[in-house]
Amino acid sequence: MLKWLGGSKVDHPMADIRQAREIIADLPANDASKALDEIIYWLESLNRTEGFELDRRFENIDLLDAAAKNHQRKLAQDYLAMPRQQKFRENKLWSGVFGFWKQLGGAYLTCISQYEGGASRAHSIRKILPVIVARGLRALTLQLKWTLLRYGLAAPRIWSELARLYQAAEAGGFADHVIAIYPGTHGQSSARQEFLKAMMLSASSTDGLTPVGQEIAERAVAHFSGSFQLEKNAVAGCHYYFDLAAARPPSRLIKSAEPEATLRYFGAGAGLAQLKQLLAVVTETGGIPQDVNLGGAYGKEVVIGVLSHLVQYWADHPPARGAQRRKIATRITVVPGLSEIFQTLDPANGNALDFSQDRPAESWIVENVSDGGYGAIIPAAQSDWVKVGALIGAQTETSIYWEVGLIRRVASDEYQQRRVGIQILSKAAIPIRLVHPATVSSPDREPEPAILLSTAPDSAGEVGVLMRVGIYNPRDSLEMIVHNKSYLLMPSKMVEGGEDFDWAKFKVMQRAG
Numbered sequence: 001m002l003k004w005l006g007g008s009k010v011d012h013p014m015a016d017i018r019q020a021r022e023i024i025a026d027l028p029a030n031d032a033s034k035a036l037d038e039i040i041y042w043l044e045s046l047n048r049t050e051g052f053e054l055d056r057r058f059e060n061i062d063l064l065d066a067a068a069k070n071h072q073r074k075l076a077q078d079y080l081a082m083p084r085q086q087k088f089r090e091n092k093l094w095s096g097v098f099g100f101w102k103q104l105g106g107a108y109l110t111c112i113s114q115y116e117g118g119a120s121r122a123h124s125i126r127k128i129l130p131v132i133v134a135r136g137l138r139a140l141t142l143q144l145k146w147t148l149l150r151y152g153l154a155a156p157r158i159w160s161e162l163a164r165l166y167q168a169a170e171a172g173g174f175a176d177h178v179i180a181i182y183p184g185t186h187g188q189s190s191a192r193q194e195f196l197k198a199m200m201l202s203a204s205s206t207d208g209l210t211p212v213g214q215e216i217a218e219r220a221v222a223h224f225s226g227s228f229q230l231e232k233n234a235v236a237g238c239h240y241y242f243d244l245a246a247a248r249p250p251s252r253l254i255k256s257a258e259p260e261a262t263l264r265y266f267g268a269g270a271g272l273a274q275l276k277q278l279l280a281v282v283t284e285t286g287g288i289p290q291d292v293n294l295g296g297a298y299g300k301e302v303v304i305g306v307l308s309h310l311v312q313y314w315a316d317h318p319p320a321r322g323a324q325r326r327k328i329a330t331r332i333t334v335v336p337g338l339s340e341i342f343q344t345l346d347p348a349n350g351n352a353l354d355f356s357q358d359r360p361a362e363s364w365i366v367e368n369v370s371d372g373g374y375g376a377i378i379p380a381a382q383s384d385w386v387k388v389g390a391l392i393g394a395q396t397e398t399s400i401y402w403e404v405g406l407i408r409r410v411a412s413d414e415y416q417q418r419r420v421g422i423q424i425l426s427k428a429a430i431p432i433r434l435v436h437p438a439t440v441s442s443p444d445r446e447p448e449p450a451i452l453l454s455t456a457p458d459s460a461g462e463v464g465v466l467m468r469v470g471i472y473n474p475r476d477s478l479e480m481i482v483h484n485k486s487y488l489l490m491p492s493k494m495v496e497g498g499e500d501f502d503w504a505k506f507k508v509m510q511r512a513g
Contacts, residue, residue, distance in 0.1 A: 010051040014042065014060045024067045032074040036096050039068045043103035047110055054114050055124040058132065061107045065135070072100050077296075079149075080215055090384075098146040105139030108132050109161060112168055130174040130191060134181040136165045137194035144198055145218050148206050151387065151410035151418060156247035163244040166195045166264075186222075186293065196228040197221055199266050202249050203240045205313045207411040208421075209306060210389045212298070216306040219295045220275065229269030238265035239316060252318060268314035275314065279307040328369050332376065333395045334362045336385050338468065338501045341393040342449045345402060345431040364420075366396075373405060378418045386410060386420065391466070391501050393429065394422070401428040404451060404466065406498075425464065425503070426453035433481040434467060437488070452482060453503075462492050462505045469497065472504045485510070 014020040023042065027035045043064055046057065079093040111132050115122045125132065140162050147154045169175035169191035178190045200221050206214045229237050234253060242250040245262040253265065268275070281289060286300040294303065312319045335344050340360060368375040374394075378386060390407045409421035433447035448471055453464035471478070478489045489506035496503045 010049060012045065012049050012052075014046065015052070015056070017056075017059065020060055020063060024063050027067060032071040032078075033092065033096055036068060036071045036075060036100055039064050039071070040096070040099050040103050043100075043107050047103065047106050053121045053124075054111060054119050055121055057107075057114070058111055058125055058128070061104070061111070064107075065104060068100055068104070072097050080212055080296075094146065094150065098143060101139050101142040101146065105136055105143060105161065108136035108139060109165070112136065112165065116168070129172060130169070130177055130179050131181050133165050133169050133172075133174075134179065134189055134191045134194045137162065137191060137198065138181070138189075140165070141194065141198040141201065144201060145214070148201070149211050149214055151207055151412055153412040153414065154202075154249060159242075159249060160247040162195065162198055163242075163247075166191060167244055169195075189225075192230060193225045193228075196230055196266060197225045199230075199240065199242055199250050200225070200228055200268065200271075200314075203252070203266075203313060204310055208388060208409045209309060210387060212302065213306045213309070213388070215296070216294050216298060216303060217310060219293060220278075220307065220310060223292055223294075224268070224271035224274055227269050227271035227274055228266060230264060230266045232264065233259065234265050237269055238267040240267060241265045272311070272314045275307060275311055279304065279311060282307065326369055328366055330366045331397055332364050332366055332374065334364050335393040336360060336362075336390065338391055338451075338466065341391070341402075341404065341429070341451065341466075342431070344393050345429055345451065367419075373408075373422045373424045376420050376422060378420060386418065389498050391498055392422065394424075403427055404429040404453065406496075425466070426451075428455065429453065430455070430482060432465070434465075434471060434489075435479045435481070437477060437479050447481060450480075452480070457508050460492075461507055463489075463508050464495065464503060464505055465489070466501050466503050469500065469502055472502045478506070480506075480508070 009015065013023060027038055029035075043061070046052070046060055046064075052060075075093050075097050079090070079097065082089070082093075111125070112129075115125065115129065115132075140158055143158055144154050147158070166175065174190075175192045175195075176190055178188055178193075180187050181189050181194075201218055204217055204221065206217055209217055231238050234241070239253050240250045241253050242264050243260070243262050244264060250266070278289070278292060281287075282300065282303050288294060288303065335341060362378075364376040364378055366374045366376050386407060388407055388410055392405050392407065394403045394405055395401070396403075403424050404426045405422045405424045407420050408423045409419075411419050413419060430452040432450050432452045434450045435447045448468060450468075450471075451466040453466065457463050465480075472491065472494060474491050474494070477491065480487045480489050488509050490509070492505040492507055494502060494504050
């Protein structure tokens with residue numbers, strides 16, 4: 001199929017425009033996964049087939065690009081809406097969406113190569129060259145986004161292709177031209193703006209955000225991209241730089257760099273003030289302005305958390321580390337999630353871990369430690385469940401007690417190892433039972449397991465408690481049973497909620513009798 005016949009006609013089903021449109025029309029309408037798989041197949045086929053006239057190639061790519069819009073959006077929504085999905089399902093969704101953006105980006109790059117190579121009828125697409133370049137840049141940015149959603153390390157190819165396309169825009173004199181790269185509300189953009197989306201997304205330290213938080217961050221980057229700053233010289237406001245000649249991600253500008261023709265300096269520019277204004281509106285009203293598209297309906301606290309994170313990393317100075325880290329080499333045993341921690345902290349066995357039930361305990365390497373937590377390395381073959389916001393139980397080699405922590409940062413290195421930052425919530429997790437006072441004596445209700453995060457109330461007379469989602473209510477007190485003693489807990493505030501847990505603060509008092 002991927003060869004010449006007669007030396008002048010491309011032997012490919014999409015060489016005929018009527019047949020190409022029939023292929024699009026025959027795509028499954030109600031099976032987004034299958035439809036996107038077929039689109040990926042046709043894009044890959046086009047990318048491997050030589051001999052297409054340039055305008056005909058672009059027309060086919062445009063048809064497939066448009067046909068994929070709703071299907072890839074549906075799969076992306078499914079991916080983010082299913083945080084506890086099976087690994088097979090997660091991998092299929094991720095591979096489908098990432099595979100589409102990879103093949104689409106490759107298709108637009110093929111057009112550029114054909115144009116720069118002086119292909120026949122190259123003049124026919126000269127007017128739409130800015131569209132092709134901008135679409136290619138957007139496809140590469142979305143490849144970056146989907147790599148980051150898995151806390152992965154972007155392939156060097158992505159950075160070199162971003163550089164190549166942006167250089168083509170500068171050389172063509174249209175980098176700053178605002179054009180309709182796609183039909184619709186959000187279709188107006190420029191090569192410069194699309195390039196800056198990738199740069200600022202990389203600079204936003206999304207390894208400290210949950211997948212949903214990363215989605216919000218990417219949409220915020222897109223919304224403010226028209227206000228970002230890009231210069232050929234290091235000027236005020238440009239705190240990052242990217243080398244068009246190097247296949248590596250942008251870096252924070254720590255000190256003045258020697259001027260080089262291939263360096264581009266960038267920063268949030270006026271976008272930072274606009275971001276702060278949006279944060280103030282959301283904080284005050286709890287609502288998102290109609291002209292801001294963050295990709296879905298999210299809780300106020302989630303949006304505030306992400307916008308606050310972006311304010312920190314778009315600012316003149318990055319956030320300082322809260323506690324000094326000390327190099328160390330040791331191991332910790334880790335169990336994932338609240339249910340496993342409950343089972344591990346079996347009150348009948350003290351703090352002993354029961355390995356007889358094939359519990360999903362893992363061994364991680366700790367490489368640094370601070371007063372607030374650990375930095376650890378996870379072997380590549382383990383821990384598919386690991387992501388920002390995940391709750392863990394941890395036990396060091398030298399301790400008989402179990403700690404409880406939250407994963408706050410996930411990143412991958414060039415050795416395919418993941419590095420995580422862990423915030424320790426308690427150095428000694430204490431198993432307790434919780435019941436509503438009115439039902440303490442009721443025989444048809446079992447007390448709920450929970451974890452006490454401190455051995456004594458703090459200066460405000462409060463203790464932290466981890467419990468299953470849905471137990472905490474700001475209006476209801478709870479009975480806490482610990483070491484056969486009963487205490488009344490008066491709700492103070494919710495500190496943080498996760499997929500399988502709530503972390504709340506309570507005023508504590510011992511009950512009479």
